[in-house]
Amino acid sequence: MHALEMSTERLDYAMTVVRHLESVETSPELRAVFNAVQPAVSAFYSSIPLNEQLWNALKAFSETEEAKHLTGVRNRLLTKTLDSFRRHGAQLDPYGKKRLAAIDVELTRITTKFGENTLDSTNAWDLVIEDQAQLAGLPPSAVAAARESAAQKGREGWRFTLQAPSYIALLTYLDDRGIREKAYRAFQSRAAEPPFENRDLVRRILELRAEKAHLLGYANFADLVLEERMAHTGAHALAFLRDLEQKSVAGFDRENQELRAFGGELAAWDVAYFAEKQRQALYDFDEEALRPYFPADRVVAGMFDIVERLYGIRVVQRTGPPVWHPDVKVYEV
Structure with a gap:
C-alpha cells in the first residue's frame, strides 16, 4: 500500500509545479510543453486503476486476515484506495476500460483548453482611462x-482589467455608469467569442462527463463526483439548494426592494455600486477607511x-530561492 501511494510522488510534484506556473505566470513556451505532456500524463494516471493485475492484488490483500484487522489510518487508506479504483473503472470490462481511458485523456485536453481560453480572454481585455474626471x-x-498598472504597460492614464482587485473596485465605486456597464459586460462574456470561445468545449465536456458517469454505473456526473462528499448524490445537493432558496428568498426579495428604493431601478452593473452607497448611508461604514489598518504585510505577519x-509552527521569510515573479515571497515552515 505504501509503495502504491508513493509510486507517483515525483510525477505528482512535477505536474503540480507546472500546473501552478501555467495558471499564474504562463508563457507560450511553458504552455506548449504543458499541452504536449498532458495527454501522456492523463493516460498514465488513468492506467493505474485500470491495471487488472494491480486491482486483483489489491482485492486479494483486502480479503486477508491482515487487512481485516487494520485500524485507523491504515484501514482508511485501504478502503479509500479500493473505492477510488472502483470509481476509476477497475471493474469495467476491457472495452469499458479502453473507452474510459480515452474519455479521461480527451477531458484533460479540453478542460485544460477551457481554462486557457478563460485566462486568455480575461487577460486580453483592459480599459485605459485618460481623463481623471472619469x-x-x-x-x-x-x-x-x-496608475501603476498603466505604467507597467508603458501607457499613460489609468488601466483597469478584469482581474478581481481591479474589476471589483471599478464595479463597486466608480460613478461613471457607462464604464461600469462596459466592464461588467466584458467580464460576463469572457471566453464567449473567438478566438477564446468556450461554447463548443462546454458542450463536449458535458457530453463526456455524462458518458463517463454512465459507463461507471452512475445516473449522472454529479453522483460520481459527490459520492464521497457530504451530499453523496446530485439529488441531495439540489434538494439542499432548493431548501436554502425557500429559506432565503423572502430576505432576498426584501433586500432587493430596499436597494431599489435607495437607488431606483438597477441593472446588474449598478447593484454593487448602490449596495456600497446604501451601506455607507445606513451604517456610516467604509471599507476603504479600514485599509490603512490592514496592509498585506501586517496581515500576513499576524496570521503567522x-x-x-496555536500550533508552535514558525514561518520565516527567505530571500534566497529563485521566484517566477517579483511579487512572489518565499517562506520556510
Whole structure:
C-alpha cells in the first residue's frame, strides 16, 4: 500500500509545479510543453486503476486476515484506495476500460483548453482611462493601482482589467455608469467569442462527463463526483439548494426592494455600486477607511503569529530561492 501511494510522488510534484506556473505566470513556451505532456500524463494516471493485475492484488490483500484487522489510518487508506479504483473503472470490462481511458485523456485536453481560453480572454481585455474626471468615486488605493498598472504597460492614464482587485473596485465605486456597464459586460462574456470561445468545449465536456458517469454505473456526473462528499448524490445537493432558496428568498426579495428604493431601478452593473452607497448611508461604514489598518504585510505577519501561538509552527521569510515573479515571497515552515 505504501509503495502504491508513493509510486507517483515525483510525477505528482512535477505536474503540480507546472500546473501552478501555467495558471499564474504562463508563457507560450511553458504552455506548449504543458499541452504536449498532458495527454501522456492523463493516460498514465488513468492506467493505474485500470491495471487488472494491480486491482486483483489489491482485492486479494483486502480479503486477508491482515487487512481485516487494520485500524485507523491504515484501514482508511485501504478502503479509500479500493473505492477510488472502483470509481476509476477497475471493474469495467476491457472495452469499458479502453473507452474510459480515452474519455479521461480527451477531458484533460479540453478542460485544460477551457481554462486557457478563460485566462486568455480575461487577460486580453483592459480599459485605459485618460481623463481623471472619469475616475470619480474610486478610492485612492484603486486609482493608484490603476496608475501603476498603466505604467507597467508603458501607457499613460489609468488601466483597469478584469482581474478581481481591479474589476471589483471599478464595479463597486466608480460613478461613471457607462464604464461600469462596459466592464461588467466584458467580464460576463469572457471566453464567449473567438478566438477564446468556450461554447463548443462546454458542450463536449458535458457530453463526456455524462458518458463517463454512465459507463461507471452512475445516473449522472454529479453522483460520481459527490459520492464521497457530504451530499453523496446530485439529488441531495439540489434538494439542499432548493431548501436554502425557500429559506432565503423572502430576505432576498426584501433586500432587493430596499436597494431599489435607495437607488431606483438597477441593472446588474449598478447593484454593487448602490449596495456600497446604501451601506455607507445606513451604517456610516467604509471599507476603504479600514485599509490603512490592514496592509498585506501586517496581515500576513499576524496570521503567522497566530499559527505559532496555536500550533508552535514558525514561518520565516527567505530571500534566497529563485521566484517566477517579483511579487512572489518565499517562506520556510
